[in-house]
Amino acid sequence: MTLFASGTMESLRHLMMLAVMVVLFLLLLPIIIPLVAFLHWRNDARMRRIAAEMHCKRCGQPMGPKAPKLADHAWNREADTIRKQPSIRQRQRVLRSVHAICPNCGLRYRFLEDYGKFVPEVR
Numbered sequence: 503m504t505l506f507a508s509g510t511m512e513s514l515r516h517l518m519m520l521a522v523m524v525v526l527f528l529l530l531l532p533i534i535i536p537l538v539a540f541l542h543w544r545n546d547a548r549m550r551r552i553a554a555e556m557h558c559k560r561c562g563q564p565m566g567p568k569a570p571k572l573a574d575h576a577w578n579r580e581a582d583t584i585r586k587q588p589s590i591r592q593r594q595r596v597l598r599s600v601h602a603i604c605p606n607c608g609l610r611y612r613f614l615e616d617y618g619k620f621v622p623e624v625r
């Protein structure tokens with residue numbers, strides 16, 4: 503009987519801890535959401551700046567600010583095609599593989615966020 507009562511108290515304590523954590527999470531959401539949005543914006547701006555400043559590894563021409571925009575358009579088209587495939591029944595995570603396209607020769611690049619550099623896309 504004592505063991506049962508102790509188990510019930512422990513379960514109640516775990517439930518209270520969970521409730522406190524949920525309330526804390528909800529209270530911090532007004533900080534978490536803008537922080538995540540800011541970090542995403544900062545990483546995206548960094549990627550676009552690096553792309554605009556680099557030269558293409560194939561043709562040697564400057565990539566410029568147009569390179570990430572070309573990749574955005576290309577990726578949007580490819581993602582739509584992937585989503586419309588009837589063979590895909592399950593919801594799958596599709597990782598973006600192109601972040602810049604050379605406006606001169608069309609070489610596609612993937613951005614390695616951890617290294618802060620672009621590498622030609624492997625298809």
Ligand SMILES: [Zn+2]
Pocket residue numbers: 558559560561562563604605606607608609
């Ligand atoms: Zn090029």
